[in-house]
Amino acid sequence: MSQPLRNMSLLAAAVCGAFAVAACNSDDPATDAAITDAYVKAAWVEMGPDNAILVRAASSHPSQCPLVEIDGQGRRMSLRAAAGTPAQRTTASPAEDAKASVFPVSSCEITAPAGTTRLSIGGHALPVPKANPQRVVILADTGCRMKKADNAWQACSDASAWPFETIAKAAAALKPDLVLHIGDYHYRENACPPDVAGCQGSPWGYGWDTWEADLFKPAAKLLAAAPWVMVRGNHEECARGGQGWQRFLDTSAFSAARSCDDPANDGIANYTDPYAVSIGGDTQVIVFDSAKTGKTALRSTDAQFITYQAQFRKAADLAARPGVNSLWANHHPILAFAPIAGAAPAGGNAALLSVGDATYPTAYYPAGIKLAIHGHVHDFQAINFSSNHPAAIVSGNGGDNLDVNLPDPFPANTNPAPGAVVDAISHTSTFGFLVMDRSGSNWVYKAMTKDGKLLATCTQSGQRLLCDKTGYLAP
Structure with a gap:
């Protein structure tokens, strides 16, 4: 990441954290790229049934999923699973060796159209099939x-x-x-x-x-x-x-x-x-x-x-x-x-x-x-x-x-x-x-x-x- 973009990311994070959730929401690609870089912890592409192109991201953003650019067009990802801590469930381990699963990140997703040739999130390219x-x-x-x-x-x-x-x-x-x-x-x-x-x-x-x-x-x-x-x-x-x-x-x-x-x-x-x-x-x-x-x-x-x-x-x-x-x-x-x-x-x-x-x-x-x-x-x-x-x-x-x-x-x-x-x-x-x-x-x-x-x-x-x-x- 370039230093100007890194500074933008830090500024976006500071604005979101210090003021209001509304400040974290943007449909402007440049602003959203900075916000995305500040909050997206991982982004990847999966192949689903019938070669569906599933774009996924884990994001700590407090209120919305990031934009993904698909062949140059910005599209907002949908929330798959919200951040949270489900109640502790039974696991393969005894209860004293287990704990509740904490998910401070939301899971976001979008399906890209067949034939997509370019994908990116926060200014970073994602692989295409x-x-x-x-x-x-x-x-x-x-x-x-x-x-x-x-x-x-x-x-x-x-x-x-x-x-x-x-x-x-x-x-x-x-x-x-x-x-x-x-x-x-x-x-x-x-x-x-x-x-x-x-x-x-x-x-x-x-x-x-x-x-x-x-x-x-x-x-x-x-x-x-x-x-x-x-x-x-x-x-x-x-x-x-x-x-x-x-x-x-x-x-x-x-x-x-x-x-x-x-x-x-x-x-x-x-x-x-x-x-x-x-x-x-x-x-x-x-x-x-x-x-x-x-x-x-x-x-x-x-x-x-x-x-x-x-x-x-x-x-x-x-x-x-x-x-x-x-x-x-x-x-x-x-x-x-x-x-x-x-x-x-x-x-x-x-x-x-x-x-x-x-x-x-x-x-x-x-x-x-x-x-x-x-x-x-x-x-x-x-x-x-x-x-x-x-x-x-x-x-x-x-x-x-x-x-x-x-x-x-x-x-x-x-x-x-x-x-x-x-x-x-x-x-x-x-x-x-x-x-x-x-x-x-x-x-x-x-x-x-x-x-x-x-x-x-x-x-x-x-x-x-x-x-x-x-x-x-x-x-």
Whole structure:
């Protein structure tokens, strides 16, 4: 920000704070730019259902949302969720280790028209969607873990121990056209103990301060580089970071029933219908919300089974689009592995497998799915099957504590689910991210370290994923 604009911002803030709320309201672009810079804490662009261009901002302005310039025309954003402190709700932690979620910022939003070529807020450019994206950055599980139940206290101020900002900057430097985050943005659940040096002074709980520390500040350069597709993880379910998820990131309309403020509504707010985002005319990502899935198989009479089965069928309608390479994106791996120290790896998520198998026997996915991308397991996996199943990628190594490595050599005849026969697997447990580059009618996936060093290259052709390196990938 230039010094004159910085001075204007300080003046605008002083006027608003010292005199009247009316002084904070302006439809003059120059004045509004100064006010915006003083009050907007974060601004970003998301891709919603059918490629809706969702412009979002978090603002501490006391009375109105900022102006956004869309192709040179100023338009006022609408209030999505007002600043406030909802009553403390039950969470995944005991009441003595929890607190009310404080949101001193309002969430503002506007949908830009299809074909928009320029977006800006407060004089700062926002990324606009490309009609035919050539490069997509994929990452997941990016927050800094502070969890009393696991006695897990990541050193959030140490870039080696929690390298999400390093990853975000390396990914932004590659100039992506789109970012696909596969869930788990928020991990700072409980207060750092006084005898743990690495997380002293960190915010905790589920309010704005933790969302800012875990996502909006460290990812600033990547949020500015490209629009994002936001997939929900289990750390964004209602009893955890769901209130912030619904206020800031969810693509559905905000409402009291979907706010996660009242546990009585969790049965509504913990589920979202799947939707598709096109990546050019030949490829689409189907976003599936698995935030609340458990770890055990479901019975066909279970309410969650019925909900997920209906959502699988809605995803099938999306995947039926002819001539399109459909990529499935949900947080919990379905046909991939979870490493277990000293033992054979576990297979895919039992709850989702039970629904998939009952709905699409032995296939697990609807017809038309070519490749599935997940997070949740904190490593990288690229799996090709000799059976008729879509290839799988896990890209859950974006910053949170890493899982142990999968066995190397990988044990023969070890498969993630009955009938899904592994042909080849590439894997590593090191911090990093994934880059998806268009190559003619195919896509090439590049596993990168946290600093942007290439580990392996995998080429997708239909349901096949052929990697230049298999087995353990040494960083």
